[in-house]
Amino acid sequence: MPLDTDYYGVFADVPAADRAFWDRARTFATETLDELTEAWDKAEYPIHLARRLGELDLLTDGVEGPGLTEMSPLAAGLVNMEISRGDGSMGTVVAVQGGLALRSIALFGSDAQKEQWLVPLARAEKLGAFALTEPDHGSDSVGLETTAHRDGDEWVINGEKKWIGNGSVGDVTVVWARDDDGNVRGFLVEQDTPGYRAEAITGKGSLRAIHQARIWFDDVRVPLDAVLPGSRTFKDASAVLFATRLGVAWSALGHATAVFEAALNYSTQRIQFGKPLAGFQLVQERLTIMLSQLTSMQLHCLRLAELDAAGTLRPIQASLAKYHNTRAAREIAAIARDMLGGNGILLENHVIRHLADIESIHTYEGTESVQSLLIGRDLTGISAFR
Numbered sequence: 001m002p003l004d005t006d007y008y009g010v011f012a013d014v015p016a017a018d019r020a021f022w023d024r025a026r027t028f029a030t031e032t033l034d035e036l037t038e039a040w041d042k043a044e045y046p047i048h049l050a051r052r053l054g055e056l057d058l059l060t061d062g063v064e065g066p067g068l069t070e071m072s073p074l075a076a077g078l079v080n081m082e083i084s085r086g087d088g089s090m091g092t093v094v095a096v097q098g099g100l101a102l103r104s105i106a107l108f109g110s111d112a113q114k115e116q117w118l119v120p121l122a123r124a125e126k127l128g129a130f131a132l133t134e135p136d137h138g139s140d141s142v143g144l145e146t147t148a149h150r151d152g153d154e155w156v157i158n159g160e161k162k163w164i165g166n167g168s169v170g171d172v173t174v175v176w177a178r179d180d181d182g183n184v185r186g187f188l189v190e191q192d193t194p195g196y197r198a199e200a201i202t203g204k205g206s207l208r209a210i211h212q213a214r215i216w217f218d219d220v221r222v223p224l225d226a227v228l229p230g231s232r233t234f235k236d237a238s239a240v241l242f243a244t245r246l247g248v249a250w251s252a253l254g255h256a257t258a259v260f261e262a263a264l265n266y267s268t269q270r271i272q273f274g275k276p277l278a279g280f281q282l283v284q285e286r287l288t289i290m291l292s293q294l295t296s297m298q299l300h301c302l303r304l305a306e307l308d309a310a311g312t313l314r315p316i317q318a319s320l321a322k323y324h325n326t327r328a329a330r331e332i333a334a335i336a337r338d339m340l341g342g343n344g345i346l347l348e349n350h351v352i353r354h355l356a357d358i359e360s361i362h363t364y365e366g367t368e369s370v371q372s373l374l375i376g377r378d379l380t381g382i383s384a385f386r
Contacts, residue, residue: 002026002085003261007291010298011078018075024056025079029086036087037347039209043202046209047127047169050093054124058083061098061247062308065106067119073308077250077301084254088357089209091251095365096165096210097121099244101128104174104186107240108230113188117172127170129191131161131215132237139370142234146217148177148187148227155187155227157195157220163364167191167213168198174228175217176237184237186228195220206360241365242315246304248365249321252329253297255354255361260290262351263336266343277339286335293328300324316378323371326362333358 006012014022032049039046053059060068062076071079084091102121105113120126137143146159157177167173173196175187189196195218200211230236264287267278277283300321307313333355337344345352362368377383 002030002257003264005257005261005264005291005294006298007295008298010295010302014074014078015072018072018078021058021071021075022078022082025058025082028053028056028058029082029090032090033086033350036090036209037350037353040087040089040353041208041347043204043208045089045169045200045211049090050097050127051124053083053090053093054097054122057122059094059098059124060102060122061094061244063098063103063106063122065102065114065118068106068122072305073246074302074305076247077305080247080250081254081257081301084251084361085258086254087209088251088255088354088361089207091254091357092165092207092210092360095244095247095251096130097124097128099247100130100240101166101172101174103243104130104228104231104240105188108186108228108236109188110225110229112225113228117188121172126172127166129164129166129170129173129213130240131164131167131173131175132241133161133163135160135162135214139367141237142184144176144178144184146175146177148175148179148185150180150224151221153224154221155224157187157189157217157222159217161213161215161217163201164198164213164215165210167211167215168200169211169213173215176231176234183232184234186231186237187222188226188228189217189220189222193220193222206356208356238315242318245315245318245322245365246301246308246313248361249297249304249318249325250301251361252322252325252358253294253301255358256290256294256297256325256329256332259333259336259351259354260287260294262349263287263290263339266340266349270343283339286339290332290335293332297325297328316374319366319371319374322365323368323375326358327368329358330355330362 062071149156198213198215
């Protein structure tokens with residue numbers, strides 16, 4: 001059970017409306033923990049649990065749009081944190097379904113597209129995907145090669161995408177491709193469209209309870225109104241990523257909270273050399289190190305939620321939160337794994353699962369190296385990308 005670790009009382013004054021979202025996420029994470037651990041072990045995607053998140057109205061990630069329930073940046077963050085405290089695969093469902101697919105349509109879609117997709121995606125009646133990354137273009141996603149050619153009253157899409165959550169099991173994919181003028185635009189492609197072929201990536205050692213796909217587009221034809229009219233350049237795709245980057249920082253906080261509390265519980269219960277592990281000086285020091293990092297992560301998240309609510313959050317600030325929190329989560333998880341000794345690799349103790357999943361969130365929405373270059377450019381005014 002969660003211990004509600006909050007040494008500074010960072011979340012002591014969460015408003016009632018935000019706490020209602022948090023409480024629903026807490027209940028979901030607690031009740032589904034055993035099932036998700038088993039699904040992670042078997043590398044199975046329990047889609048019914050993704051749909052349950054929609055039923056609980058936990059998938060909007062604070063996105064605003066017709067028919068969507070208002071969710072503050074703080075509430076969205078707490079949901080990300082709590083779902084990830086339970087399981088990283090379900091945290092990724094929130095990131096993909098709400099943070100990426102839903103947000104793309106809400107920001108850049110036409111009124112008709114919003115009417116068709118926003119509420120069904122928010123309720124998980126339909127599953128959505130966000131296809132930007134390609135086999136040869138990850139960190140340099142601006143170099144994407146997927147094309148959308150205008151042919152009469154249709155767009156013809158060709159190319160490949162990789163690491164696309166829900167890309168093989170969903171209903172609609174937001175596909176980012178270059179048009180005839182070389183501009184990067186978003187296109188809504190229903191997954192049963194002829195020429196759309198997707199396979200779940202196997203052999204993953206992380207986020208094993210959600211399917212990410214490799215997708216091939218072979219002369220996929222969609223109508224002219226499949227384009228997101230508000231998407232004009234790669235900056236628009238980047239705007240979606242910037243908006244979700246803070247969610248990754250919250251997700252990292254959830255993972256870190258889970259492994260810290262697992263280590264703390266274990267240290268008070270495990271007897272070695274005649275006394276609890278918690279009675280050893282080295283263990284107490286390690287717990288203190290983890291707590292100091294965890295508290296710093298909480299402060300990053302709360303402050304940026306405040307800036308987001310005020311409308312003053314800069315994308316680069318979200319990059320710093322993501323950079324800091326995924327690094328700190330990795331360090332906390334490594335200490336926790338070591339503290340549990342051999343038991344630290346057992347799924348029943350949950351630490352190894354979170355440690356593995358943290359490796360994925362440390363990478364997606366921009367690697368540590370890319371974040372550092374973004375932050376460095378902001379600090380110095382000099383770009384190191386080229």
